[in-house]
Amino acid sequence: MAQKTYALYQRSLRYPKGKQLFSLLYARVAPYFWTVRPQVREVRPHHAELTIKNRKAVHNHIGTLHAIAVCNGLEAAMGLVAEATCPDHQRWLPRGLNVEYLAKSTTDLLCVAETSPQDWDKPAPFDLEVRVKAVRTDGVVAVQGTIPVYVSEKPAQTAP
Structure with missing residues (x-):
């Protein structure tokens, strides 16, 4: 499955509004993402960027983007x-999810996730830390942290 999502993203780039269509599909396949309506900007090995809008539907009681959003x-x-x-x-x-809230999320946010080739250059199974940050439109990092990920071999497919 892993490379299928990336291949779909790459194919979507060939079409007008392909990123928007891919964003819609991505959020529909993982329905909990639909709440923030992610707009994918860039995907490549070790780097991804998407934006989330500062919408009332995902505000907290003080009118900023909710931390969980x-x-x-x-x-x-x-x-x-x-x-x-x-x-x-x-x-x-x-x-899991390990984050620090550094500033109020008062604007649309650019969400960035990154790894390095060395993070993946291990025999499976292994753990790695994906570095993440959410940046406001004024350049201020509102949230930063890591998401621990467990990587393992896929189970062998058995013939029917």
Whole structure:
């Protein structure tokens, strides 16, 4: 599955509004992402970017983006990195979310997730930390942290 998502993203780039269509499909396949309506900007091995809008539907009681909505955007970006980077013979699973809230999320946010080739250059199973951050439109990092991911070999397929 991992490379299929990345291949779909790459194919979508050939079409007008392909990124918007891919964003819609991605959020529909993982319905909990739909709440933040992620707009995918870039996906490549070890790097993904998407934006989430500062909408009333995801506000908290003080009128800023709710912390969990921001985390939802960060997890969506992490998933794209894992899908674009994880080899076909392996699978990944997030194990948690470690974030710091550094500033109020008062604008749309750019959610970025990154790894390095060294993070993936281990025999499976292994753990890695995907680095994530949410950046306001004024350049201020509102949230940063890591998402621990467990990578293992896919189980062998048995013939029917």
